[in-house]
Every structure is written in C-alpha cells, then in structure tokens.
Amino acid sequence: MEREFAVKAKGVIKSYDDSHALNGIDLEVRSGQVMGFIGPNGAGKSTFLQAVLGLLNTEGELEVLGLDPRKERHKLLQKVCSITDVAVLPKWMTVEQVLKYVDGVHPRFNLEKAKSILSKTDIKINSKIKTLSRGLVVQLHLSIVMAIDAELLVLDEPTLGLDLVYRKEFYSQLIEDYYDGNKTILISTHQVEEIEGVLSDAIFMNQGRIVMKDSIDAINERFLELRPNQESLERARSLKPMHIRTELGREVFLFEGTEIDKLTELGEVRPPFIADLFMAIMDKTKSEGQG
Amino acid sequence: MNTLVTLIRRELQEHKVGFIYAPFIVTCVLSLVVISVYFGLTNIQTPEFNFSTKIYENEQALEWMATADIEQITAVMRSGLVVLALPILLTVAFAILAFNLSTFADERKDRTLIFWRSLPVSDLTTVMSKILLVTLIVPLIVLPNIILLHLISLLSASIFFATNDIVPFGWVWSAYSLTDWFRIIFSLWAQSLWSLPLMAWLMFAGAFAKRPIMGALVPIAVVVVLESIVLKTNHIFHFIEDRLGFWTSSLPEQHEEVRVVDVSDIYLMFSTQDFWIGMALSTLLIGGIVYFRSRNNDYSSE
Numbered sequence: 001m002e003r004e005f006a007v008k009a010k011g012v013i014k015s016y017d018d019s020h021a022l023n024g025i026d027l028e029v030r031s032g033q034v035m036g037f038i039g040p041n042g043a044g045k046s047t048f049l050q051a052v053l054g055l056l057n058t059e060g061e062l063e064v065l066g067l068d069p070r071k072e073r074h075k076l077l078q079k080v081c082s083i084t085d086v087a088v089l090p091k092w093m094t095v096e097q098v099l100k101y102v103d104g105v106h107p108r109f110n111l112e113k114a115k116s117i118l119s120k121t122d123i124k125i126n127s128k129i130k131t132l133s134r135g136l137v138v139q140l141h142l143s144i145v146m147a148i149d150a151e152l153l154v155l156d157e158p159t160l161g162l163d164l165v166y167r168k169e170f171y172s173q174l175i176e177d178y179y180d181g182n183k184t185i186l187i188s189t190h191q192v193e194e195i196e197g198v199l200s201d202a203i204f205m206n207q208g209r210i211v212m213k214d215s216i217d218a219i220n221e222r223f224l225e226l227r228p229n230q231e232s233l234e235r236a237r238s239l240k241p242m243h244i245r246t247e248l249g250r251e252v253f254l255f256e257g258t259e260i261d262k263l264t265e266l267g268e269v270r271p272p273f274i275a276d277l278f279m280a281i282m283d284k285t286k287s288e289g290q291g
Numbered sequence: 292m293n294t295l296v297t298l299i300r301r302e303l304q305e306h307k308v309g310f311i312y313a314p315f316i317v318t319c320v321l322s323l324v325v326i327s328v329y330f331g332l333t334n335i336q337t338p339e340f341n342f343s344t345k346i347y348e349n350e351q352a353l354e355w356m357a358t359a360d361i362e363q364i365t366a367v368m369r370s371g372l373v374v375l376a377l378p379i380l381l382t383v384a385f386a387i388l389a390f391n392l393s394t395f396a397d398e399r400k401d402r403t404l405i406f407w408r409s410l411p412v413s414d415l416t417t418v419m420s421k422i423l424l425v426t427l428i429v430p431l432i433v434l435p436n437i438i439l440l441h442l443i444s445l446l447s448a449s450i451f452f453a454t455n456d457i458v459p460f461g462w463v464w465s466a467y468s469l470t471d472w473f474r475i476i477f478s479l480w481a482q483s484l485w486s487l488p489l490m491a492w493l494m495f496a497g498a499f500a501k502r503p504i505m506g507a508l509v510p511i512a513v514v515v516v517l518e519s520i521v522l523k524t525n526h527i528f529h530f531i532e533d534r535l536g537f538w539t540s541s542l543p544e545q546h547e548e549v550r551v552v553d554v555s556d557i558y559l560m561f562s563t564q565d566f567w568i569g570m571a572l573s574t575l576l577i578g579g580i581v582y583f584r585s586r587n588n589d590y591s592s593e
Contacts, residue, residue, distance in 0.1 A: 055408070077411035084409075088402040092305055104297025105412050 003066060006031045006152050006184035007052060011060035014047050014208075021047040022058065023208035029201075031151070032181055036195055037188040038278050039205035045188040046084075047208075049156045052186065053082055065151055078107060081150040083141050085160035091130035095123055095140060102144055114147035117177070135166035142170060146178045153178075155187045159194070167191065171198055192275040204278050212281055220271040224260060226253045228267035236266050243280035254280045294412060298420035299428055302394075309386030310429055317382045318436040321375065322443040329447040347457055356458050364466035368445075375444060376437045380479075383433050387425050391493035394421055395580065396503040399587050414585045418494075418577055425490055430479035437475060441467075474554055478538075481557045485538030488569045489531065491576035498583040534569065 007029040014022040022044045029035050037045040050056045054069035054076055062069060067076045089098060095118070103111040118125065121143065123136050132140065138158065145153065155174075159167040175198050179185065187195055202219065204211040214222070227250060228236040237244075239262065241253035254272055255263065263269045272280070303310060327333045334343035346352055359367075398404040407417065445463050453460040483490075493507050500506020515528045533540050538560055560566050 053409070074411055074413045077409070082409045084405060089406055090305070090403045091401070097301075097304055101297055101301050102410060104300070105294050105410050107411070 003031050003151075005029060005063075006033070006065060007186070008063040009048075009061065012048070012051065012062050013059040014044075014051065014056060015059075020208045022051070024060070025208075025210060027203070027210065027213065029184060029186065031184050032200075034179065034185045034187070034198055034200045036192070036199040036202045036274070037186065037205060038192055038202055038274060039211075040282075042207070043205040044208040045205055046156050048205075049082075049084075049154050049186060049188055052152075053077075053080065053154055079151045080154065081145040081148050081152070082154040082156070083138070083145055083158040084155075085157035089129050089137055089141060091128070093129050094125075095127050095129065095132075096125045098129065098140075099125075099144070102148075106148060108149040109144075110147045110149070114143055117143040117146055135162050138162055138166065138170065139173075142173060146173070151183060153183060153185045155185065155189075157189055158187075159189065159191065167194055171195060174198070192278065193273060196274050199274075202274055204281055206282060206285065211285060216274075219274075219277065222257060223272050223277055224255050224258060224263055224269055225272040225276070226255060226263045226267055226269050227251075228253060232266035236263075239263075243283055245276070245280070252276075294416060295420055295423070298412065298417060299424050302421060302424050303428070303432075306386070306390055309389060310383070310432055313382050313386055314379050314433055314436045317379050318440050321378060321440055325375070325440075325444045326447050329451040344451065347451075347455065353457060356452075356462070361466050364463065365468065368463060368466055369471065372441050372444065376440060379433060379436050379440065383429060387429060387490065388493065390421075390425065391490050392497050392503045392507065394497060395494055395584060396497035396500070404584075404587055414581045418580050418584065421494065422487075422491070422577065426483035426487060427480065430476060430483060433479065434472065434476050438472060477554045477557055481538045481560055485560065485566065485569065486534050487573040488576065489534045491573045491580070495576045495579050495583075498580045498587070533565070 005028050007027065009025050009027040012022050012025040012027075013020060025044070025048060037048065039045050047056065051058045051062060052064050052069060054064075054073035057070055064076055065079050069076050093101070099111060099114050102109050102114075115125065118140070121136070121139055123132065123140055123143075129137060129140070142158075159170050162170070171194060174185075187199070189195055196216075199216050201213070201215045203213040226236055226241070227247075233251065236253050239253075239255065239258060242256045243254040245252050245254075254277070260269060324333070324335070328335065328342055329344060331344055334345065336343060347356075398407060408414075445467060449460045449463055452458045452462055492511075493503070496507035497503040511527070511531065515525070515531075518527050519525055539556065
C-alpha cells in the first residue's frame with residue numbers, strides 16, 4: 001500500500017532547560033517529496049531531524065513511516081537511512097569490512113550494488129577508512145546509503161567541510177542515481193544554493209518554529225524578484241515590495257503575490273534564490289516583531 | 292543471529308590485537324621458553340618456582356617418575372600446565388579489562404556511535420554482543436593457544452625424557468586427557484560468568500562517564516568507604532575482591548583449595564547464592580548500559 005505521508009508531526013516540542021529547540025512543529029511530508037530544511041544555526045533543523053530518526057525524546061505527536069520513531073526505532077531504521085555531518089565511519093575499518101558489516105545488520109542492503117557504486121569512484125575496496133579524505137568518506141557513506149532500499153533518507157548537513165567538486169558530485173549522484181520519485185528525502189544544509197535544484201519543497205525554520213513551508217513550484221509562482229531599471233525605481237517601490245536589498249549597488253525588490261506582467265515592464269524579473277527569500281522572510285519577521 | 296555474528300565479528304576485527312594477536316604472541320614466547328628450558332638453553336628459578344632440567348638430576352624426582360601411576364602423573368601435569376598457561380590468561384584478562392572500559396566510551400568519543408546507531412541494530416543487541424564476546428567468545432579464542440602451549444610443552448618434555456633415558460616418550464601422553472580441553476573451556480566460561488558483574492560495571496562506567504577509569508573507580512571507592520564507616524561492614528569490598536579472583540572462591544569451603552577444577556564443580560557454583568546475586572547485578576548493569584547508550588546522542592549544537 002502506498003503511504004501518503006512519510007512524516008507527520010503535530011505540536012512537536014523539544015525543550016532544553018528553559019529554551020525550546022523545537023517550539024510546536026506542525027508538519028506533513030508527503031511520500032516522494034525532497035524537503036529542504038533551511039534556517040540559521042539554532043533554528044531547530046537538526047533537532048527535528050534527530051527526532052525523526054528517533055534519537056531524541058520529544059513532546060507532541062510524531063509519526064515517521066507510520067511508526068513512532070522513539071518507541072519503534074529499531075523497526076524504523078530498516079526503512080530509514082541517514083547521513084549527518086558528524087556521523088563518523090569507523091577509521092579502523094577497511095571499506096570492505098564496513099560494507100560487510102552493513103550487509104550483516106541491514107536486511108535491505110544490497111552488497112553488490114554498493115560495490116558497483118563504489119567501483120565508479122576513487123575508493124578502493126581494501127582501503128582503510130582512515131586513509132580516505134573527508135570527501136571520499138562522505139562518498140563512501142553515500143554509496144552505502146544508496147545501496148539500501150530505504151523509504152526515507154535523512155541528510156543533516158551531509159556535505160559540510162567538503163570542497164565544491166565533492167558537494168556537486170554528492171547531490172548529482174543523489175538525484176540521478178538514487179532518487180526515483182518514491183523515496184522521501186529530508187535535507188538540512190547551510191549551502192542552500194547547492195540543493196535548490198534538488199528540492200521539491202522547502203521549510204524555513206527559525207528559533208524552533210516553522211516560518212514558512214511550501215513547494216518550490218509554489219514559491220516560484222508566489223515570489224518574484226525584480227531588478228528594476230533606473231527609471232522604474234519609484235514605480236517598483238509603489239508596488240509595495242515585501243523586501244528590498246542591495247546587490248552590487250543596485251536595489252533588488254522582492255514581491256509576494258504580484259502579477260508577473262506588472263513587473264516585467266519595470267526591469268529584469270526572475271524567481272528568487274531560496275537563500276535570498278529566506279533572508280527576506282527573516283528580515284520581515286524581525287521587523288514585524290519590532291513593529 | 293546473523294546480526295549477532297556480524298556484531299561479534301566487528302568487535303574481533305577492532306580488538307584483534309588484544310584478543311587474538313596478544314595471546315598468540317604470549318603463547319609463542321612461552322613455547323620458546325619451554326623449548327629452551329628442555330633443550331638446556333635456559334633455566335627459570337625463582338624462590339617460588341623452579342623450571343629447569345636440573346630437577347631431573349634429582350634422584351627422588353626420577354624415582355617418582357618411574358613409579359608414579361597415571362592419576363598421579365595427571366594431577367602433577369595438570370597443575371604444571373595450569374601454571375604455565377597463566378600468562379596467557381593474564382594477557383587476555385588485561386585485554387578484556389581494557390575492552391570493557393573503552394568499548395562504550397570510545398564510540399562516543401570518536402562519534403562512530405552515530406553511525407552504529409543509524410543502522411537497524413537495537414542497543415540491547417549491541418550490548419549483548421559485547422557481553423557475549425567477553426564471556427563466551429574470547430575464552431574460545433584463548434583455548435587453542437592454551438592447547439598449543441600444552442602440546443608443545445608435552446612434546447618438548449617427551450623428547451627430553453626419552454633422549455635422556457628418564458622415562459619413555461609416551462610417559463606423559465598416556466596421562467594427558469583430551470577431555471581436559473572441555474574442562475578448561477568450561478572453567479573459563481565459569482570464570483567469565485563469575486566476573487561478569489565487574490565486567491558489566493566497567494562497561495557501564497564507559498557508557499555514562501566522560502572519564503571511564505574515574506567513573507569506574509570513584510563510585511566504588513565512595514560506597515566501600517561509606518559502608519565501612521556507616522555500617523562497619525566490608526561486604527562490597529569482599530564482593531569485588533571475590534570477583535577479581537577465581538570462580539572457585541564461590542564453592543563451598545571443602546572445594547576452595549582445589550586448584551585444578553572439574554566441570555562438575557561449575558554446578559556447585561550455580562547452586563550458590565553469591566553467583567545469582569552477581570547475575571542479578573549484571574542484569575541491572577546491562578539495563579543501565581542500554582539506557583545510557585540510547586541517550587548518548589550528543590551530536591549537534593542545535
């Protein structure tokens with residue numbers, strides 16, 4: 001039976017002493033979505049992903065693939081894979097040993113597939129993990145994950161510390177060789193611009209709350225960025241942009257819900273980058289709070 | 292079952308130096324020493340222990356060897372072989388001690404814990420795999436070393452005896468029982484179960500304390516001192532002392548002095564209250580390790 005939702009969260013709260021790392025998260029992630037969690041440090045992205053993986057106790061209702069992640073973690077992990085920036089593969093192991101280990105403990109792992117994926121990389125099967133560069137270790141981890149027939153993949157800052165080449169390779173491998181439309185992927189990263197083309201949906205988080213959530217298509221329809229001609233500046237301003245920023249001495253206007261036809265005659269129009277949109281929403285939230 | 296085998300194989304891969312190489316190296320060194328002694332290249336003489344070919348120049352010793360019956364030969368040989376294998380057992384005991392203290396502390400320190408816990412293996416299964424390793428599997432790995440040392444020692448002795456016209460080549464072999472191998476392995480397993488509360492305590496300290504050695508020693512020191520001041524008793528101290536010693540200390544008094552035990556003695560241990568108190572305590576500690584391991588998720592600043 002096809003599952004409609006991979007993740008369902010209602011009023012999820014995680015408190016540490018006096019502060020809330022998660023402050024009432026309501027969220028539904030449909031099966032097959034590639035959801036990006038975007039926000040500054042301390043926004044609660046990793047905390048939420050840890051809760052999804054059953055690594056944290058939270059208040060509220062949380063259901064992942066129809067299971068309670070805390071109580072049924074063992075069962076859940078047969079269908080969920082994860083890569084986090086801090087997950088360290090054991091340095092004393094060889095690549096072959098780690099593959100055999102995963103093969104021995106994971107019922108959905110395909111050893112031959114993993115070896116086949118690795119054969120296309122620079123990773124030698126008999127290399128010790130401690131001799132691999134950070135980029136190759138992440139590539140090895142991704143190869144392992146790609147050989148697991150999982151329903152949900154959780155990526156928490158998976159490419160942190162990698163150079164540009166490895167980061168690009170990571171995401172292209174993920175989407176071209178792994179994502180088949182049925183798998184659900186949750187990604188949290190600071191390098192938003194690199195995953196923009198990968199996401200189907202985005203969630204903006206700040207201070208343990210969801211500030212905005214929508215599909216990328218809807219965001220592109222709803223928000224437009226205008227770089228007005230010099231003579232159209234005042235007309236653009238009169239259309240009440242939700243945010244104005246300056247880029248290389250030129251003002252860039254962000255509009256919400258404004259018809260594209262009204263803007264095209266004023267200058268260059270395009271959908272905003274997710275990172276810019278996020279910054280605009282943060283600024284707006286801040287100024288509304290102050291106001 | 293496959294998961295458990297995989298987990299134990301992983302532990303042996305990681306700790307092959309302590310559990311596989313070190314006992315084998317000690318066995319090789321001991322074998323060389325034994326061979327050297329029988330070939331007259333060296334002597335081992337301490338106030339308590341004398342191992343030298345000179346002993347066979349002793350008239351009384353030679354007469355005893357010529358007239359002893361099989362049971363007497365077996366008894367002497369067993370005692371000698373037990374003493375000979377002690378360095379191997381001490382090496383393994385040290386490796387187990389280091390393993391118990393470090394196994395749950397290291398995975399937190401180097402953050403491999405997050406990788407291990409990202410796979411569908413429950414904390415209880417992981418903890419039990421480590422307990423099974425130190426109680427059942429390591430004794431099985433040690434056994435071939437002990438057997439090898441026995442066989443090399445007996446072979447060297449036989450060659451020495453035969454070439455020096457002391458007794459025929461087959462003198463010791465007729466008294467050497469292959470069933471002793473079972474006696475040894477069951478005795479090692481009994482020892483593991485007897486010392487399990489201490490091993491589980493060390494693992495527990497590794498699971499909860501930032502500094503496992505301090506975590507293992509300080510609480511015990513505090514409790515022992517408090518008990519002696521408040522209750523004027525030393526039960527905890529004696530409990531630990533007993534568990535550090537041979538499992539035969541659990542036996543009723545008339546068996547305590549028996550150095551070379553029989554498999555049937557293990558049943559006696561199972562019938563003692565002390566043994567079951569230790570097992571109950573171990574179960575509680577294993578529960579504690581599972582609890583702390585499942586909560587060691589400190590991997591994000593968020």
